[in-house]
Amino acid sequence: MKIIATLWNTLKKPPVHISLGVIIIVSFFAGIVFWGGFNTAMEYTNTEEFCISCHEMEDNVYQELQSTVHWSNRTGVRAICSDCHVPHDWTAKIARKMQASKEVWGAIFGTIDTPEKFEAKRLELAQHEWARFKANGSLECRSCHDYNSMDWDRMSDEARRFMKPAAERDQSCVDCHKGIAHKLPEQMGSEDPMLARLVREATSVSLDEGQQYYSAKSVDLYTDPELTERAGVLQVATEVNIVETRGDSVKLEIPAWRKEKGFGRVLYADFGQNISSAVLDKEVAQNDSLIEVQETNVVDEMTGLPWGNVNVALWAEKGVYLENREALWETAGQTYRDACSVCHTEPAPEHFDANTWPAMFSGMVGFTNMSAGTQELVLKYLQMHSSDYVEGAH
């Protein structure tokens, strides 16, 4: 207390022993040293060396970055952590540095100190970053990537088709380009939770012989009830008739159409429509004892190809069939709208016919993170709700 009082007494009076000039010069240089030091320290916290000094960063996100284009590429320019994750504007940067106190807390208390804990938090952490990029229009991306500097003529046609409308709307990069520098959260790349729920629901559906059901996911087909001889794959949302149940197996009858050119391996849901129901192995497709032909040589006038109507009876596992397709279509429709509307207004399913959808869909689906199973279902949903199946559509 006495020291502070003495200090205060000394400070509140004009100096007697130190000249004003000395005070000015010493203070001036002290100011330079301080500001330099402050900025140096601040810059240091923006370096990669600093970021990966905690193993949470080094073992997870830093490793993932190394397999992406932001790590190594043909131009030799690379992004370090802070280029994307720390605002470049001063005020926002200081705020972000203060926000990092949360990260210090996490490092001390081990919030994500194991790969499992990190994976469990990945979605939440990613959502924080996505929200930030959404709000600032991917400002940090644009320190390097600028719509105005994009030469449309040098872009591939496919890229230009998306980038140009995005530029016109000044769209945030991360709207479409998620998961380009780090892995996507597992929940997004893997099975759709709604679809997974339907598959679980199917396990409790009791199957009556002679009734019609629909597959809730794609199922392996076999020629024998013991399910040892593989015959092909039944696709999702396909209509089947249950012929016989034996133990954990069921004998399915798949009513289908197929092209009578080639091996006839692919079974389609309808005449002249490329909506696949199942894909058979070559030997099975050629085996007349397994394929019951109903009608043959029906020519599709559009393509001139002869089609045949067949019934194929094969064995498969139990517990993956639903009584109707409504819930499947609902899930597929929701997924379609959610995934596509991220980048553009999605066309109504009945905007195209069933044979146009596959090419349309496969050209676009790479921009989404639908799993293979979900893609199959969504494509089928679109085909079965296309202009060929909706009355009054163009």
Added chain:
Amino acid sequence: MAEVKSESESGSIGKRREWLAFLFVVAIVVPLLTIAVVGGYGFVVWMLQVFVLGPPGHGG
């Protein structure tokens, strides 16, 4: 008070005290205050972003 004054204004104790006070303020008090003010400013902006403004937007 008058005694203290005359003591600090003259002699080596007064000179020493003055220099110590000066350097203490220049090298320690002011830098710490500056860091506290900048940090406090950052903290206030952060809290505003959390509760009022939302994430930092396009061009502030």
